[in-house]
Amino acid sequence: MAKTPIDALGPPELLRDIAHVLLTPEQIQQRVVELGAEISEAYQGKDLLIIGVLRGVIFFVADLARAITIPASVDFMSISRYGPSERTRGVVRLIKDLEEPIEGRHVLFVEDIIDTGFTLSYILNILRTRHPASLKVCALLDKQSFRLIDLPIAFRGFQIEDHFVVGYGLDYKQRYRNLPFIGVLKPEVYAPPPATPN
Ligand code: PRP
Numbered sequence: 484m485a486k487t488p489i490d491a492l493g494p495p496e497l498l499r500d501i502a503h504v505l506l507t508p509e510q511i512q513q514r515v516v517e518l519g520a521e522i523s524e525a526y527q528g529k530d531l532l533i534i535g536v537l538r539g540v541i542f543f544v545a546d547l548a549r550a551i552t553i554p555a556s557v558d559f560m561s562i563s564r565y566g567p568s569e570r571t572r573g574v575v576r577l578i579k580d581l582e583e584p585i586e587g588r589h590v591l592f593v594e595d596i597i598d599t600g601f602t603l604s605y606i607l608n609i610l611r612t613r614h615p616a617s618l619k620v621c622a623l624l625d626k627q628s629f630r631l632i633d634l635p636i637a638f639r640g641f642q643i644e645d646h647f648v649v650g651y652g653l654d655y656k657q658r659y660r661n662l663p664f665i666g667v668l669k670p671e672v673y674a675p676p677p678a679t680p681n
Contacts, residue, residue, distance in 0.1 A: 487541060487580065488493050488629055489501055489504060489509070489666070491505070492507070492508070492575065492662075492663065492664050493663065496566075497661075497662060498662075498666075499538070499669060500659070500669050500672045501649070501650075501659075501666040501667065501668065501669065502666070502667045502668065502669045502670075503661070503666065503667050504645065504664050504665075504666050504667075505646060505664075505665045505666055505667055506606060506641065506651075506664060506665040507664050508528065508663045508664050511546075511623075511630045511640075511651055511665065513544065514640045514641065514651055515527075515541055515543070515547055515550050515623075515640070516550045516639050518547060518550065518610045518621065518640060519549075519551045519552065520550070520551025520552070522547075522551050522591065522621065522637055523551050523552045523553045525637075526553055526555075526589055526591070527553060528553075528613050529553075529586050529589040529616075530559060530587075530589055530615065530616075531551070531553060531554070531555040531556070531588075531589050531591060532555070532556045532557075532583065532585060532588045532589065532590050532591070532615075533547070533548055533551075533555055533557045533558070533593055534554065534558050534559070534560065534581065534585075534590055534591070534592050534593065534610070535557070535558075535559050535560075535592075535594075536559070536560050536561065536562060536594070536602065536606055537559050537560070537561040537579070537592045538652075538654075538660075539595045539596070539652040539653050539654060539660065540594060540595045540652060541559075541652060542595070542651050542652035542660070543559060543593065543595050543623045543651065543652055544559075544593050547593060547621070547671075548670075554614060555584060558581045558582055558583050558679070559579070560577065560579055560580060560581055561577075561578050561579035562576060562577055562578060562602070562605070562606075563575065563576050563578050564576075565570065566665070568602075571618065573618070575601070575602065575605050575671055577609065584613070585610060585613045585614075585615045586614045586615065587614070587616050588615055588616055589615065589616050589617045590610060590615040590616075590617065590618045590619070591619055591620075591621055591637075591638075592606060592607065592610065592618065592619070592620050592621070593621045593622075594619075594620065594621070594622045594623070595619075595622075595623050595624065595652045595653055596622065596624040596625075596626060596648070596653060597622045597624070597625055597626065597630075597636065598626050598629055598630075599630060599631045599632065600617070600630050600631055600632035600634060601631065602630060603620065603632070603634055604632045604634060604674075608618075608632065608655070618633075619637040620634065620635065620636045620638070621636070621637065621638035621639075622636050622638075622639055622640065623640035623641065623651075624640060624641055624642075624643050624648065624653075624665070625639050625640075625642045625643070626642075626643050626645065626646075626648075627642065628644065628645035629645070646667045647665060647667065647668045647673055648665050648667060648668070649662065649663045649665070649668050650662030650663070650664050650666050651663065651665050653665065655668055655673055656670065
């Protein structure tokens with residue numbers, strides 16, 4: 484498929500750090516609609532509760548929930564992470580719990596991206612102790628290159644390679660979440676070249 488020119492997707496100040504578009508708004512929406520249909524069929528007649536962990540997932544949850552054609556509730560949790568390194572992100576703390584009880588309900592835990600799997604593992608462990616009727620995972624992006632804990636993903640949007648992706652909720656230092664597409668960040672943004680000695 485031909486690459487979408489970045490210029491067509493937003494103003495230059497939003498786009499200058501993006502190397503290329505990985506998934507266009509149209510590709511994302513088409514897949515979200517497909518996932519919504521799959522989920523609606525799988526949970527027909529069941530009490531479906533969609534749970535997301537803030538913040539990046541709100542864009543995906545907002546679109547996915549509207550693509551689901553059966554009654555469903557939506558709730559969010561929030562966590563904070565200890566440790567300066569990306570690879571120590573498994574050490575997390577719950578800072579906002581759910582508003583709704585989940586016992587006896589069919590819970591679909593929704594993620595924008597699963598990378599190491601630490602966050603997913605942590606959240607699923609919490610949710611399991613609350614005795615939902617069922618507990619499954621829906622992830623828009625499945626990035627397997629650094630997976631350390633592998634857990635089943637029932638509904639998967641896209642499997643992606645080892646790119647640093649931003650947009651459609653995904654951030655780097657809290658920026659780029661509001662891009663309407665998913666793009667690959669230019670390496671010089673997150674790994675600037677070392678300063679050359681004089
Ligand atoms: C992202 C994403 C997942 C997590 C996945 O959250 O939303 O929660 O990383 O990574 P893992 O599989 O390595 O644990 P992030 O920490 O970027 O926070 P955000 O949702 O606020 O963007």
